[in-house]
Amino acid sequence: MPSVLVLSGWAFIPLALTFYFAFLSYNLQDPENTGWAGLSNFYYFFKDPFFVKDLINTIVLVVGVIVTTVVGGVFLALLLDQKFWGRGIVRLLVIAPFFIMPTVSSLVWKNLIMHPVFGLTAEIQRFFGEHQPFDWFGRAPLFSVGLIVAWQWLPYAALILLTALQSLDEEQKDAAQMDGANAVNYFWHIVLPHLARPITVVILIETIFILNVFAEIKVTSVGGFAGNLTYLVFSQLNDANDVGMAAAGGLVAVVLANIVSALLVRFVGKNLEA
Amino acid sequence: MARAQSNRRIAVMTIIGWTIGILMFFPIFWTAVAAFKTESDAYTLPQNFLTTPWTLENFAIVQERSDYVRYVVNTTLIVVLSTALALALAVPAAWSLAFTPVEKPTSRLSGRAWLAIMLGASGACFIVLYVNGWKVSNFFVGFGLLMLVVIPATIWVWTRNTPGTLLWMLSTKMMPPAGALIPIYLIFNRNGLVFADWGIVDLREFNLMDSLWGMVLLMTLLNLPIFIWMLFSYFKEIPVAILEAARMDGASLWNELFRVLMPMALPGIVSTCLLNIILTWNEAFWSLNLTNKNAAPLSFFISEYSSPEGQFWAKLSAASIMAITPILVIGWFSQRQLVRGLTFGAVK
Numbered sequence: 001m002p003s004v005l006v007l008s009g010w011a012f013i014p015l016a017l018t019f020y021f022a023f024l025s026y027n028l029q030d031p032e033n034t035g036w037a038g039l040s041n042f043y044y045f046f047k048d049p050f051f052v053k054d055l056i057n058t059i060v061l062v063v064g065v066i067v068t069t070v071v072g073g074v075f076l077a078l079l080l081d082q083k084f085w086g087r088g089i090v091r092l093l094v095i096a097p098f099f100i101m102p103t104v105s106s107l108v109w110k111n112l113i114m115h116p117v118f119g120l121t122a123e124i125q126r127f128f129g130e131h132q133p134f135d136w137f138g139r140a141p142l143f144s145v146g147l148i149v150a151w152q153w154l155p156y157a158a159l160i161l162l163t164a165l166q167s168l169d170e171e172q173k174d175a176a177q178m179d180g181a182n183a184v185n186y187f188w189h190i191v192l193p194h195l196a197r198p199i200t201v202v203i204l205i206e207t208i209f210i211l212n213v214f215a216e217i218k219v220t221s222v223g224g225f226a227g228n229l230t231y232l233v234f235s236q237l238n239d240a241n242d243v244g245m246a247a248a249g250g251l252v253a254v255v256l257a258n259i260v261s262a263l264l265v266r267f268v269g270k271n272l273e274a
Numbered sequence: 275m276a277r278a279q280s281n282r283r284i285a286v287m288t289i290i291g292w293t294i295g296i297l298m299f300f301p302i303f304w305t306a307v308a309a310f311k312t313e314s315d316a317y318t319l320p321q322n323f324l325t326t327p328w329t330l331e332n333f334a335i336v337q338e339r340s341d342y343v344r345y346v347v348n349t350t351l352i353v354v355l356s357t358a359l360a361l362a363l364a365v366p367a368a369w370s371l372a373f374t375p376v377e378k379p380t381s382r383l384s385g386r387a388w389l390a391i392m393l394g395a396s397g398a399c400f401i402v403l404y405v406n407g408w409k410v411s412n413f414f415v416g417f418g419l420l421m422l423v424v425i426p427a428t429i430w431v432w433t434r435n436t437p438g439t440l441l442w443m444l445s446t447k448m449m450p451p452a453g454a455l456i457p458i459y460l461i462f463n464r465n466g467l468v469f470a471d472w473g474i475v476d477l478r479e480f481n482l483m484d485s486l487w488g489m490v491l492l493m494t495l496l497n498l499p500i501f502i503w504m505l506f507s508y509f510k511e512i513p514v515a516i517l518e519a520a521r522m523d524g525a526s527l528w529n530e531l532f533r534v535l536m537p538m539a540l541p542g543i544v545s546t547c548l549l550n551i552i553l554t555w556n557e558a559f560w561s562l563n564l565t566n567k568n569a570a571p572l573s574f575f576i577s578e579y580s581s582p583e584g585q586f587w588a589k590l591s592a593a594s595i596m597a598i599t600p601i602l603v604i605g606w607f608s609q610r611q612l613v614r615g616l617t618f619g620a621v622k
Contacts, residue, residue, distance in 0.1 A: 083284055093298060097301070100556075101572070101576065103562075103573045107577075108305045108591070111590065159609065214562070219576075233456075250452045254449060
């Protein structure tokens with residue numbers, strides 16, 4: 001199985017090397033200063049004021065986006081499950097954002113929608129008599145990034161929950177209606193339990209991807225204010241040219257992601273045997 | 275009565291549904307509108323699109339100024355080559371995983387024992403490196419140390435049972451790219467960096483930074499797990515008896531794979547490839563980090579427009595529309611199959 005060999009190479013070699021560099025003092029701008037750094041990379045990485053801020057940013061981003069997309073996704077899935085005219089087209093419109101490349105969507109949101117002078121939101125605010133339109137990326141960078149990411153991932157949640165919803169038994173639906181369950185009861189006792197599993201999957205997979213959000217932050221150039229851990233690693237490498245430090249940061253990110261992926265692996269594993 | 279009510283319900287739902295659909299789609303629509311404006315109209319306040327003249331000049335200028343076609347060619351090459359490569363690697367893997375499952379781990383050592391071995395190997399590396407003063411100047415020492423850690427890990431993977439192997443593949447997909455960025459960056463960028471001076475070969479001649487082949491390899495590796503997972507789940511649905519019958523009739527391995535298995539799994543293979551195309555096309559993290567000119571794909575090209583000195587919104591919109599249209603069409607056509615791949619088969 002050549003694939004296994006290739007994948008093992010991919011999985012283990014970079015990780016081993018990251019591990020190695022993390023303990024090295026190795027700065028591309030400072031070739032004289034080499035050698036064993038011990039734990040000082042980690043020490044300075046944790047002491048970096050950006051670390052705490054970016055860690056908080058990461059968590060806020062992940063939690064915020066996931067709550068938004070799951071709630072919105074359930075709502076959208078329920079809506080798209082109803083019968084109405086032109087449902088097929090609406091479904092296409094709703095899932096479209098997921099296929100947009102991150103660089104495109106960040107620039108479009110930043111320049112065409114949320115720009116403080118020429119953006120659409122500024123226009124709307126002016127229409128209502130506001131003379132100083134809100135500068136989204138200047139005043140609330142994290143929120144703006146979150147909005148873009150949520151816009152991209154909402155279709156994902158909706159699409160998956162919709163697929164799950166459509167596998168709900170028609171008979172069960174009819175039986176519930178026969179028993180006189182009203183819409184709210186029906187939703188709480190039949191739909192939501194049915195969706196519990198797909199929702200878990202959505203949460204876990206989104207967590208993995210949103211932990212690694214990078215392009216949205218880089219392209220909108222708010223890394224200094226709303227950077228996450230991935231961005232911090234990038235800036236250690238590209239701006240500070242400090243390989244050892246970046247590797248230490250990478251390891252921290254790996255540990256964080258592992259906590260989540262361990263959960264997901266267990267979950268999917270159970271599914272595999274069933 | 276009941277009918278009238280249900281009609282009214284449908285009408286209300288239609289209004290809500292369309293409102294939300296249009297809201298979600300609006301940014302894309304707005305981009306499309308801006309793409310057909312002239313540059314000065316794109317800045318004119320208040321914004322409107324009904325009275326401004328429509329123009330195609332943006333598309334022409336984008337091509338003229340920055341050789342747009344080159345980026346399209348790069349992206350297409352990366353997407354097609356990496357998909358083909360991943361397919362070639364994934365079909366045999368998924369085939370063997372699906373039809374000759376291994377029930378139990380073939381190694382008698384427990385997972386904990388393997389963990390101990392790997393930790394021991396890392397510890398050994400640690401000591402050797404410490405004694406050497408954290409310098410690896412000899413190719414063989416470096417390579418040997420690396421293998422000391424990697425080989426036990428690989429053997430561990432090889433001896434897993436089938437679900438174990440599959441889960442491990444999935445787990446490679448979950449490693450954050452930030453963890454792999456540093457070594458990949460250094461491996462790619464060999465000009466005077468660590469991997470250049472390992473004695474026996476001068477690796478500087480094979481600089482992978484900003485090269486098409488480097489990106490193709492990387493994309494293949496990135497998407498291989500999803501590829502194998504999806505193919506595995508499609509192959510699972512084909513009865514083994516058919517393959518056995520073919521084998522009885524004297525079909526060679528080659529024929530069994532290409533004349534029997536692949537045609538039967540064709541819908542699955544196609545949708546897997548489509549998912550892979552979408553993911554590769556939109557990939558941004560690695561392209562932003564590892565390319566800048568020669569091998570830059572579209573996502574890199576678009577990101578260039580974030581530079582403050584050039585706020586060409588109409589052109590940005592035109593370039594964006596050209597970049598997202600093909601993938602939007604593919605995505606719309608394959609949305610049903612995507613669910614499976616996007617949840618690693620957990621939701622069908």
